[in-house]
Amino acid sequence: MTRRGAHAVPDLVARAREGDPAAVARLITLVEDASPVLREVMSALREHTGRAHVLGITGAPGVGKSTSTSALVSAMRRGGRRVGVLAIDPSSPFSGGALLGDRVRMGDHALDRDVYIRSMGARGHLGGLAWSTPQAVRVLDAAGCDVVIVETVGVGQSEVEVAGLADTTLVLLAPGMGDGIQAAKAGILEIGDVYAVNKADREGADRTRRELRTMLTMGERREGAWRPPVVKTVASTGEGIDELLGEVDRHAAWLGESGELARRRTVRARREVEAIALSALRARWERADDGADLDALAGRVAQGDLDPYAAADELLDQG
Amino acid sequence: MTRRGAHAVPDLVARAREGDPAAVARLITLVEDASPVLREVMSALREHTGRAHVLGITGAPGVGKSTSTSALVSAMRRGGRRVGVLAIDPSSPFSGGALLGDRVRMGDHALDRDVYIRSMGARGHLGGLAWSTPQAVRVLDAAGCDVVIVETVGVGQSEVEVAGLADTTLVLLAPGMGDGIQAAKAGILEIGDVYAVNKADREGADRTRRELRTMLTMGERREGAWRPPVVKTVASTGEGIDELLGEVDRHAAWLGESGELARRRTVRARREVEAIALSALRARWERADDGADLDALAGRVAQGDLDPYAAADELLDQG
Numbered sequence: 001m002t003r004r005g006a007h008a009v010p011d012l013v014a015r016a017r018e019g020d021p022a023a024v025a026r027l028i029t030l031v032e033d034a035s036p037v038l039r040e041v042m043s044a045l046r047e048h049t050g051r052a053h054v055l056g057i058t059g060a061p062g063v064g065k066s067t068s069t070s071a072l073v074s075a076m077r078r079g080g081r082r083v084g085v086l087a088i089d090p091s092s093p094f095s096g097g098a099l100l101g102d103r104v105r106m107g108d109h110a111l112d113r114d115v116y117i118r119s120m121g122a123r124g125h126l127g128g129l130a131w132s133t134p135q136a137v138r139v140l141d142a143a144g145c146d147v148v149i150v151e152t153v154g155v156g157q158s159e160v161e162v163a164g165l166a167d168t169t170l171v172l173l174a175p176g177m178g179d180g181i182q183a184a185k186a187g188i189l190e191i192g193d194v195y196a197v198n199k200a201d202r203e204g205a206d207r208t209r210r211e212l213r214t215m216l217t218m219g220e221r222r223e224g225a226w227r228p229p230v231v232k233t234v235a236s237t238g239e240g241i242d243e244l245l246g247e248v249d250r251h252a253a254w255l256g257e258s259g260e261l262a263r264r265r266t267v268r269a270r271r272e273v274e275a276i277a278l279s280a281l282r283a284r285w286e287r288a289d290d291g292a293d294l295d296a297l298a299g300r301v302a303q304g305d306l307d308p309y310a311a312a313d314e315l316l317d318q319g
Numbered sequence: 320m321t322r323r324g325a326h327a328v329p330d331l332v333a334r335a336r337e338g339d340p341a342a343v344a345r346l347i348t349l350v351e352d353a354s355p356v357l358r359e360v361m362s363a364l365r366e367h368t369g370r371a372h373v374l375g376i377t378g379a380p381g382v383g384k385s386t387s388t389s390a391l392v393s394a395m396r397r398g399g400r401r402v403g404v405l406a407i408d409p410s411s412p413f414s415g416g417a418l419l420g421d422r423v424r425m426g427d428h429a430l431d432r433d434v435y436i437r438s439m440g441a442r443g444h445l446g447g448l449a450w451s452t453p454q455a456v457r458v459l460d461a462a463g464c465d466v467v468i469v470e471t472v473g474v475g476q477s478e479v480e481v482a483g484l485a486d487t488t489l490v491l492l493a494p495g496m497g498d499g500i501q502a503a504k505a506g507i508l509e510i511g512d513v514y515a516v517n518k519a520d521r522e523g524a525d526r527t528r529r530e531l532r533t534m535l536t537m538g539e540r541r542e543g544a545w546r547p548p549v550v551k552t553v554a555s556t557g558e559g560i561d562e563l564l565g566e567v568d569r570h571a572a573w574l575g576e577s578g579e580l581a582r583r584r585t586v587r588a589r590r591e592v593e594a595i596a597l598s599a600l601r602a603r604w605e606r607a608d609d610g611a612d613l614d615a616l617a618g619r620v621a622q623g624d625l626d627p628y629a630a631a632d633e634l635l636d637q638g
Contacts, residue, residue, distance in 0.1 A: 039628040046626040134627070262621060269627065270617035274604070276631040278597060285593070298589035302581060307365040308453070308588065309358040312595040 009037055013044040016143045019082075021116060024143045028118055031135045034279070042135065048142040050265075052084070053252045056166025057151040058191075063174040064198040068235040069151050073109055075238075075245045076147055084116045084140030084148040088133060116140060131275040133165050134268060164271065167264060168251045170194045170244075173212065175204035189215055192228050194247045200232035200240065226254055285315055292318050328356055332363040335462045338401075340435060343462045347437055350454045353598070361454065367461040369584075371403070372571045375485025376470040377510075382493040383517040387554040388470050392428055394557075394564045395466055403435045403459030403467040407452060435459060450594040452484050453587060483590065486583060487512045487570045489563075492531065494523035508534055511547050513566045519551035519559065545573055604634055611637050 015023035030038055057072075059065055069085060076083050109115040120136060133150060140148045150165055171192035195216075197209045209230050216228055229247045233240035255261035285294045292314050300306040306314075334342035349357055376391075378384055388404060395402050428434040439455060452469060459467045469484055490511035514535075516528045528549050535547055548566045552559035574580035604613045611633050619625040625633075 042626040042628050046623060050623045265621035266614075266617050269620035269630075270613055272627045273617055273620060273630040273634060274601075274613060276627055277604075277634045278600075280631060280635060281597075281600070282593075285596075294589055294593060295585075298585050298592055301588035301592060302584035304365060304369045307361040308591045308595055309361050311588075311592040312599060315592060315596045316599060 009040045019144055027139045028136050031132055045138050045142040049138045052141040052145050052148045054137055054167045055149045056169040059172030063172040064235050068172055068198055071235045071238050071241045075241050081146040082114045082144055084145035086136055087119045087151045089121055134272040168193045172196050172198050174199045175202045175208045193251045195230040196233045196244050198233045198235050201234050205232055328359045338463055343435055346458045347455050350451055364457050364461040368457050371460040371464050371467045373456055373486045374468045375488040378491030382491040383554050387491055387517055390554040390557055390560045394560050400465040401433045401463055403464035405455055406438045406470045408440055453591040489513045491515050491517050493518045494521045494527045512570045514549040515552045515563050517552045517554050520553050524551055
């Protein structure tokens with residue numbers, strides 16, 4: 001481990017493909033650090049990616065995201081699948097292999113070599129979620145994960161953002177929090193492929209499911225379009241989890257048959273490529289010479305010596 | 320109005336500078352439509368901008384943002400100031416001069432020629448809030464507004480985003496919603512220059528103010544740093560509004576004396592210039608030839624024929 005060569009990219013990639021957790025961890029750290037060798041990593045991973053099903057899990061705080069993720073992982077493991085979990089907290093500057101906050105519940109799987117769990121922060125990240133998450137997914141995909149779960153810990157717009165990173169988006173609600181109006185306000189009616197009303201042993205679960213179903217059928221749907229199912233679960237006891245996984249798998253099959261998978265992945269790749277290009281440009285703009293770097297130009301705009309379009313032109317002129 | 324020349328940029332700018340509401344409206348519409356003539360508009364406005372104080376007003380739904388804004392506008396008008404109001408709804412695709420939702424309360428000022436009110440949506444906008452808002456502020460600034468209020472109607476991250484667009488950020492809370500933990504969670508403790516506990520005739524206002532003050536003093540502050548005041552208001556009756564405006568003005572004076580105004584405006588100009596440059600690049604990337612446009616490249620990445628870094632290189636190569 002001390003020799004430089006032991007960290008060389010081809011070696012790391014080969015070890016990650018054999019499922020070596022340390023190599024997988026190292027590759028994801030390279031993503032988080034926006035390492036210059038990422039270019040070489042992604043090139044080496046390319047032919048080994050595209051096989052994993054990417055499942056996004058989101059929902060408001062308190063609906064039981066960690067418990068549900070853990071229960072789904074257990075169900076997937078019973079079926080012999082290898083699983084990667086990326087727990088994303090867009091508001092957190094912390095990241096790394098350590099389990100954060102209620103991630104300790106995932107400790108059920110901590111000793112399972114066929115489950116890879118990783119927490120990632122995004123605040124202050126060069127290109128944000130759109131930059132780091134797809135690359136971390138590529139690493140887990142190439143490492144042989146059958147499913148990569150991307151779970152958001154955050155709130156607000158991150159829910160919608162995460163939907164764009166997954167093949168299938170699972171939205172969790174809980175009774176009393178998930179009535180129709182709230183769901184509509186949070187914008188979750190547009191993003192879910194599968195819905196679960198978790199904590200379904202609590203009062204109001206049937207009402208929440210009924211309201212949600214009504215809201216979901218209100219939008220008009222094209223023929224052959226996917227109709228998002230709503231499953232009741234009690235993740236803490238495992239109740240309903242097999243049915244939920246069944247619906248997730250049914251959506252995965254539909255994605256392939258309908259051609260929607262290719263469409264979604266193209267949209268995702270588009271954002272990823274754009275994020276990589278923009279972060280390369282931003283880096284160039286920081287270090288431009290002759291007072292034509294972004295800070296110097298911004299100072300002149302703030303003082304009224306230059307208008308913002310002329311400043312943007314100067315920035316673009318020097319590439 | 321039917322002759323083409325009547326809409327020419329120099330004429331529009333001259334009329335806007337005389338305070339003609341129709342010319343101001345037309346210029347903001349050019350911003351919203353991302354018109355190609357904006358470059359000429361911003362160049363013509365440049366020497367007439369930088370005078371207005373930009374006040375951001377934000378807070379969770381239900382705290383009384385519209386009522387507070389309207390009351391502050393009344394107080395500013397009593398002092399003879401000209402006021403522009405941009406009501407931003409980041410989640411809305413709607414925009415235009417029409418008053419949206421509870422904006423009708425601003426109807427108090429509808430007939431006042433020295434108050435300019437405009438609602439703007441941002442969803443789906445090329446460069447988002449960071450692109451359109453500063454340019455709309457420039458228009459109102461050049462049109463002779465002493466104060467430009469940027470009020471967010473939205474929720475979540477938009478609050479934090481709006482803080483970056485203003486010289487002074489006013490955060491509104493209401494009793495019972497604004498206890499310390501909630502405030503900390505929402506991230507508003509870092510963004511406010513002035514706080515108001517509105518609906519202060521309700522139970523719990525003193526407790527909310529006390530908790531907020533405690534949380535605000537917990538962070539360490541440099542010597543000479545601004546200490547955000549917390550004012551109690553009942554915007555519907557006007558109670559506390561003069562005191563609140565006094566604190567806003569005191570902050571405006573501090574900004575100038577401390578050099579913080581120049582720093583904030585440079586940060587803001589930096590974002591604005593970057594947003595303009597990026598939207599120009601995105602437009603180029605859409606229409607590139609030879610299958611090197613972003614869609615074609617994304618398709619090849621999604622199919623595994625190209626890695627995302629190689630795709631970004633191709634994109635940047637044709638600049």
